[in-house]
Amino acid sequence: MKFYGKGLPNLNPKDLLGKLIVVEGADGSGRSTQIRLLTDWLEGHGHATVNVGLKRSTLVSNELATAMQGNILSPITLSLFYATDFADQLENTIVPALKAGFIVLADRYIYTLIARDIVRGGNPEWLFQLYTNIALVPDAVFYLDVAPRFLIERNFQKNASLNYWESGMDIHLSRDIFDSFLKYQRKMKAEYRQLNERFHFEIIRGNRSPRAISLEIQTKIEKLLTE
């Protein structure tokens, strides 16, 4: 494996024997369903698998949760809080698992973190430097591409409501959450398209049955594992 940038202190990426597979996509794009199906499939085939996601670090996840409750943190502080959360999981979960030869399935990675902040007016170069210096280049990134109007339907089916942050209500695109969600998700989609130029995702058409999507991803992972 390799790093995008200079990497982490005291770590030789050659020691990382496992595979890092990332699933990216908006809320309601079916990420967690796909991760579940992939975990079953991989474990069924005898591959030790570890799941990671955002906001799950021991170090700062509680503080992040508190911060999300109110407008406690300013934008750069929030970016850095997320970066800390990411780095903590990278070093304490992802790297050890990869060293042990596990397959790590990441529910979102640096791309979502970067896209969110750019949409919120963050400086792209600053964000690229912040994350790419420390992040490992995944073996594959599957981006579940779903049109915002379908995302809305899926979010309503799941929760009968739209999430404040996933609707971008904090950046005041509209007072109406429905309207804001569509606007925000369109911006996010445009941003992922930009990021794709730089990071090269496998774009997966997300508006299909979970089985069909999973089969497509499985075929691609199979190729990766036999390489």
Added chain:
Amino acid sequence: MGNLTKHICKGRLIAVEGLDGSGKSTQIYLLKRWLELEGYKVFFTEWNSSLLVKKATKKGKKARLLTPTTFSLIHCTDFADRYERQIWPLLCAGYIVLADRYFFTAFARDAVRGCDRQWVMNNYSFATLPDITFYFKLQPQIAINRILDGRPTLKYHEAGMDLNLAADPYESFAIFQGRINDEYSKMAKKFNFQVINAGRSAEEQQKLVRKVVSEQIDLPAFKLRVRGRL
């Protein structure tokens, strides 16, 4: 990117840097008292003191969960919180902001811990360079002795124990401080530090600090104007 620039706000930013035990906190306290008593608009901020972030840092340090990378990022988060909510708005509002340690502390410590210098500098590049940075220079051995005289038990990270420099905390602390001192020396020229000989008496140092401040900052412009009665 990663280039540090200086603000064009009405306010002024004064930072103090130096080893633990160099006496910089005493000096900035005396500077603050003087400016306050003279009736200037002053705000004081301290390294690693943002309430929310501090909780996480404390937990991380206690459980020794921190790696050089997360150590760097969590301190940067703490700094950003104070910067975005206080330092920057107060500079815009025309305050004299006094910072007990600024991003140079991170540059020194994180480099010693093995983080990439360019990366660390980029992470902090949202913040302005100070108008004046006082560097309280002291031979590491004297600084170490001052600390060890007053506080016999050294904290894990303070002693740089996470770097496995030595099994003995005192020895580790000495090596760690020596390396930080080297980093400061390298930065002194590049960032135009006002070097103060911290081996001199506190009174002498403070006299010099006040002289530099009154020479480089047009203090009368920072008088707190109170309307009404008089």
